[in-house]
Amino acid sequence: MKIGVLALQGAVAEHIRSLEAAGAEAVAVKRVEQLDELNGLVIPGGESTTIGKLMRKYGFMDAIREFSAQGKPLFGTCAGLIVLADKIEGQEEAHLQLMNMTVARNAFGRQRESFETDLEVKGIEEPIRAVFIRAPLIKSVGAGVEVLSEYNGEIVTAREGTLLAASYHPELTDDYRLHAYFLEMVKEAAAAKA
Ligand code: GLN
Numbered sequence: 001m002k003i004g005v006l007a008l009q010g011a012v013a014e015h016i017r018s019l020e021a022a023g024a025e026a027v028a029v030k031r032v033e034q035l036d037e038l039n040g041l042v043i044p045g046g047e048s049t050t051i052g053k054l055m056r057k058y059g060f061m062d063a064i065r066e067f068s069a070q071g072k073p074l075f076g077t078c079a080g081l082i083v084l085a086d087k088i089e090g091q092e093e094a095h096l097q098l099m100n101m102t103v104a105r106n107a108f109g110r111q112r113e114s115f116e117t118d119l120e121v122k123g124i125e126e127p128i129r130a131v132f133i134r135a136p137l138i139k140s141v142g143a144g145v146e147v148l149s150e151y152n153g154e155i156v157t158a159r160e161g162t163l164l165a166a167s168y169h170p171e172l173t174d175d176y177r178l179h180a181y182f183l184e185m186v187k188e189a190a191a192a193k194a
Contacts, residue, residue, distance in 0.1 A: 001024050001025065001039045001040065001183060001186050001187055001190065002024070002025045002026075002027065002037060002038050002039055003019050003024045003025070003026050003027075003038060003039060003040045003041065003042065003182075003183070003186060004026070004027050004028070004029035004034060004035065004038040004040070004041045004042070005019070005026060005027070005028055005029060005041075005042045005044055006029050006041060006042065006043045006044065006051070006055075006060070006064075006080075007028035007029055007030050008030070008050075008051055008054035008055065008058065008060075009046045009047065009050050009051050009054060010044040010045050010046020010047070010051060010079060010080075011044045011045050011046060011077075011169060011171055011172070012028050012044055013028075014044075014169075014171035014172055015042050015044050015077075015171045015179075016028065017171070018170065018171045018176040018179040019042070019176075019179050019183070021174075021176040021179070022176045022177075022179040022180040022182075022183050023180070023183060024179075024183050024186070029041065030058075031058070032058065032059050032060060032063040035063055035064070035067050038067075038072065039072060039073075039186045039189070039190050040072055040073040040074070040075070040182065040183075040185070040186035040189070041064065041067060041072070041073075041074050041075070042074075042075045042076075042077070042080065042182070043064075043074065043075070043076040043077070043079075043080030043083050043084065044077055044078075044079070044080050044171070045077050045078030045079045045080060045133065045169050045171075046078075046079045046080075047079055048079040048080075048082035048083055048088075048095070048105065048136075051079055051080070051083055051095075052083060052095040055083070055095065055096075061095070061096065064096060065096060065098065068096075068098055068162065068163070070193075071162060071189050071192065071193055072162065072186075072189060073162040073163070073164065073182065073185045073186050073189050074098070074162065074163050074164070075163075075164045075165075075166075075182045075185075076099075076163075076164070076165045076166070077165075077166045077168070077169060077170060077171065078133065078135055078136065078166070078167060078168060078169055079136075080165075081103060081136055081138070081165040081166060081167055082095070082103055082105060082136050083095040083096055084096055084098050084099040084163060084165050085097070085099055085101050085102065085103040085138075085165075086098075086099060086100055086101060086102065086142075087101075087102040087103070088102075088103055088104075088105065089102060089103065089104040089105070089139060090104075090105075098163060099145065099158075099160050099163045099165060100141060100142035100143065100144055100145050100160055101138050101139075101140065101141045101142065101145055101155075101158060101160075101165070102138075102139045102140045103136045103137065103138055103139060104136060104137050104139050105136050106134050106135075106136070107135065107136055107137035107139075107154075107167075108132065108134075108135055108137075112132075113133070113134055114131070114132060114133040114134065114135075115131075115132050116129065116130065116131050116132070116173075117129075117130055117132070117151065118130070119149050119151060119156065119157070119168075120149055121148050121149045121157055121178065121181075122146070122147075122148040122149065123148065123181060124177050124178070124181060128170065128175050128177055128178055129173040129175045130151075130156070130166075130168040130169070130170065130173075131168055131169040131170075131172040131173060132151075132167065132168045132169070133168075133169060135156075135167045135168055136167050137154045137155065137156065137167055138154075138155035138156065138158055138165070138167065139154075139155075141155065141158055141160075144160050144161065145158050145159070145160040146158065146159050146160070151167075156168060157178075159185075162185060162189050164181070164182055164185060166178065
């Protein structure tokens with residue numbers, strides 16, 4: 001399976017390393033034409049406003065919506081989760097608006113700008129190591145969205161069919177099990193198409 005990491009801004013190399021560790025072939029994606037050869041795509045953490053601007057500039061908004069409409073999975077982490085959401089609290093405009101959820105940016109406040117924790121994720125046996133950096137939260141989810149994990153009662157991992165979203169940075173540790181989970185989604189989607 002070949003999985004791309006959207007390489008406009010943010011933590012790209014780390015995702016490539018984790019995807020490879022999980023057993024996927026991974027490439028940095030800078031041009032929309034590259035999407036054709038991929039089975040799945042990661043939208044990394046970074047700064048969502050910047051990523052959104054660059055996506056619009058280089059034609060990725062419609063291209064990724066089309067990619068998703070073809071049944072190919074997307075995985076958004078941190079800023080990438082914000083990019084996937086239907087609604088962003090306090091903002092008029094969202095980005096891809098593919099996932100049925102409302103998110104809040106920088107939701108942990110200044111005193112908790114960044115921290116690490118062990119997180120239970122539905123579908124993964126033992127807790128995973130999660131790094132939160134100026135992280136968003138999923139404030140509410142709509143129909144079709146399954147909550148995969150919560151931290152202090154707030155939603156931090158969710159899935160809607162072929163869409164996976166995490167508030168934190170799963171690529172900043174050696175624990176690649178969430179990438180392995182995504183790779184399984186990608187394999188299932190590819191098998192369903194074949
Ligand atoms: N706070 C950033 C945003 O709102 C996300 C932070 C991150 O991706 N680590 O885009």
